[in-house]
Amino acid sequence: MTRFFTLCFAVFILVVGxxxxxxxxxxxSSRKWYVPDVAVAQYAGSIGFLSVGAGYSVFQDKAYVDLLxxxxxxxxxxxxSLETLTLKFTAAPWKVRLNDRTxxxxxxxGTFFNYTMGRQYSSDLPGWYPSGYYxxxxxxxxxxxxxxxxxxxxxxxxxxxxxxxxYELGTNEIKLVSYVQNTGYLNIWQILHAGIGVRAxx
Amino acid sequence: MxxxxxxxxxxLFAGCxxxxxxxxxxxxxxxxxxxxxxAIARLQQTTPTTDTLTLILMGDTQRFYDDVEDFVxxxxxxxxxxxxxxxDITDFxxxxxxxxxxxxxxxxxxxxLTVIGNHDLSGNGEKVYREMYGDLNLSxxxxxxxxxxxxxxxxxxAFSGKVPDLDWLRTQLQGDDFDRAVVVSHVPPFDGDFDVxxxxxxxxxxxxxxxxxxxxxxxxxxxxxTTYNEGHIRYLVSTSMNERMYLLVKLWxxxxxxxxxxx
Numbered sequence: 001m002t003r004f005f006t007l008c009f010a011v012f013i014l015v016v017g018x019x020x021x022x023x024x025x026x027x028x029s030s031r032k033w034y035v036p037d038v039a040v041a042q043y044a045g046s047i048g049f050l051s052v053g054a055g056y057s058v059f060q061d062k063a064y065v066d067l068l069x070x071x072x073x074x075x076x077x078x079x080x081s082l083e084t085l086t087l088k089f090t091a092a093p094w095k096v097r098l099n100d101r102t103x104x105x106x107x108x109x110g111t112f113f114n115y116t117m118g119r120q121y122s123s124d125l126p127g128w129y130p131s132g133y134y135x136x137x138x139x140x141x142x143x144x145x146x147x148x149x150x151x152x153x154x155x156x157x158x159x160x161x162x163x164x165x166x167y168e169l170g171t172n173e174i175k176l177v178s179y180v181q182n183t184g185y186l187n188i189w190q191i192l193h194a195g196i197g198v199r200a201x202x
Numbered sequence: 203m204x205x206x207x208x209x210x211x212x213x214l215f216a217g218c219x220x221x222x223x224x225x226x227x228x229x230x231x232x233x234x235x236x237x238x239x240x241a242i243a244r245l246q247q248t249t250p251t252t253d254t255l256t257l258i259l260m261g262d263t264q265r266f267y268d269d270v271e272d273f274v275x276x277x278x279x280x281x282x283x284x285x286x287x288x289x290d291i292t293d294f295x296x297x298x299x300x301x302x303x304x305x306x307x308x309x310x311x312x313x314x315l316t317v318i319g320n321h322d323l324s325g326n327g328e329k330v331y332r333e334m335y336g337d338l339n340l341s342x343x344x345x346x347x348x349x350x351x352x353x354x355x356x357x358x359x360a361f362s363g364k365v366p367d368l369d370w371l372r373t374q375l376q377g378d379d380f381d382r383a384v385v386v387s388h389v390p391p392f393d394g395d396f397d398v399x400x401x402x403x404x405x406x407x408x409x410x411x412x413x414x415x416x417x418x419x420x421x422x423x424x425x426x427x428t429t430y431n432e433g434h435i436r437y438l439v440s441t442s443m444n445e446r447m448y449l450l451v452k453l454w455x456x457x458x459x460x461x462x463x464x465x
Contacts, residue, residue, distance in 0.1 A: 044221035070224070076230030078329030116226065121325065128360050138325045141225060143394060172225065174294045176395070178265055178302075185267035185306065193222035 038199050040066050045144065045168055045195020047074055047086045047114050055088075057201065064199070066092040066174040069112075071081070074083050088112035092149070101153045108148055136174055145170025149199070162201040212398035222290045225296045225434060226326035230333045234304060238335045238351075241313035242342045245284050255345050259449040261288035261388070261420030262442030263303050264321050267441040270306050276465035278311045283344070285310055285331045288440055289319025295327020300334055319388040319421065320355040321396060337366055342385025347453065348380040348413075353402075354387035356397035363399055368407055369395075370445060375411035382456060390419040390428050390437055402431055408440075409433030416458050418451070425449075425462065 013041035036054035043050060047068020055066030065070070065088070089112035097103045115123075121139040125131065151164035171179075175191035209295035223229070232410060263270045264426040277285060287307070300322075307314050318331050318338050329445050331338070351365050359365040365389065375383055385408060391401040408414040409432070419439045425447065426439035441447045450461045 044223055046222045046224060047225040056334075072223045072227060076223055076229055078326060082224050082226060082302070082326075084224065099377060114223070121226075125324050128357065134324065169220075174225070174296065175298065178267070178293070178299065181265060182267040183272050186302070189220075189300070192220060194220040196221075 017136045044199030046193045083117045085115045112143045141172045143172045160200045164199045167196045255453045256284040258282045259440045262290040264290045264293035266443035287316040290321045295324035316381040317351045323358040338343035341421045348383040350374045350385045354389040357395040359396045384416045386418040389421045406430045445461045
């Protein structure tokens with residue numbers, strides 16, 4: 001599981017590093033390339049009751065890369081809390097400007113990897129299982145989602161240039177495989193989960 | 203405007219099932235808790251119409267929702283006291299799967315009970331199972347029989363030697379408030395996922411009690427009717443649901459009879 005975390009982090013740095021350093025904003029020239037330019041907070045979305053994290057806007061703000069820490073209260077998870085790490089990639093290529101301060105991204109599309117911490121949720125099968133006994137990982141969920149956001153510049157706020165509210169609607173690999181094999185009983189809404197959040201651009 | 207936003211937020215946070223916190227969350231509505239105990243209570247209230255106790259043995263419903271729906275239609279046409287789901291309710295042990303299966307099985311016209319399977323113990327599944335169905339080891343009396351539901355998923359506990367709990371089983375098989383007993387669990391003792399240190403002792407516990415001649419299982423996804431080691435304990439293994447078969451098991455005195463039903 002440490003290996004997975006290291007891998008996540010390496011991917012994060014590799015993807016985000018060059019892209020973030022190529023940002024065009026003159027205001028950010030004083031900021032080191034690796035300092036995130038977005039703070040994120042999210043409700044639900046299958047990664048936690050509440051999640052907080054940091055992210056980057058890359059490719060001229062047409063895509064986002066976020067790393068989030070999610071938390072589920074003990075009372076919501078059968079007595080013990082759940083802690084997760086999420087590495088999320090979102091593409092937001094279409095932009096609709098409503099007025100000089102407000103813009104809408106009507107469709108975003110993305111994927112995220114959610115890692116649940118804790119020894120009881122194994123990434124690899126422990127030694128006492130024959131190989132291939134279970135094909136999925138208890139700790140790692142792979143999600144795909146679509147969503148949208150609306151953002152507004154915030155001239156009155158000192159440190160925040162722009163704030164966005166977003167939603168996501170998605171599913172993970174184990175719900176998807178359940179659906180594909182049971183389209184009689186399951187309908188698509190039964191395998192979808194949603195989240196909402198805010199992104200503050202510095 | 204403030205009230206509008208407040209209203210929207212309250213709506214989002216309140217009821218909507220879409221807002222999942224985590225696949226392993228254990229948020230269960232009250233009417234889906236303690237389902238085994240509720241089924242037993244319902245069962246014990248019914249007045250038997252025949253001398254023979256009939257139960258339906260099925261299981262390994264994991265990721266076979268469409269087949270389980272058809273099973274329910276078929277089982278509803280059978281005259282039986284109750285349905286016994288012998289484990290692997292789910293494939294990944296997530297809450298949604300437990301709820302999907304219950305949503306289908308609640309349409310049965312007779313009570314259904316479950317034992318826990320190895321797949322149900324994946325992830326946070328044990329906590330979801332406890333919340334929805336109750337204890338992993340459970341027994342109840344019905345029509346002079348004692349039914350003992352046992353967790354035999356030894357591999358999930360790294361073959362610790364404590365699963366199945368044979369001491370508990372032994373005490374359950376003592377007592378004079380019943381004539382016969384039937385033990386139900388997911389993994390049969392002749393399977394590699396049953397703790398090999400306890401397998402012979404399990405069989406011995408059953409026959410030395412003098413009250414058991416039937417042990418019911420799932421897990422192997424294939425039908426089996428066999429004995430194991432000494433004694434004449436009969437082991438019946440039901441198929442997984444995609445095989446579209448279940449067993450109609452009849453019990454009277456110390457006799458056992460069963461029929462395969464294909465649907």
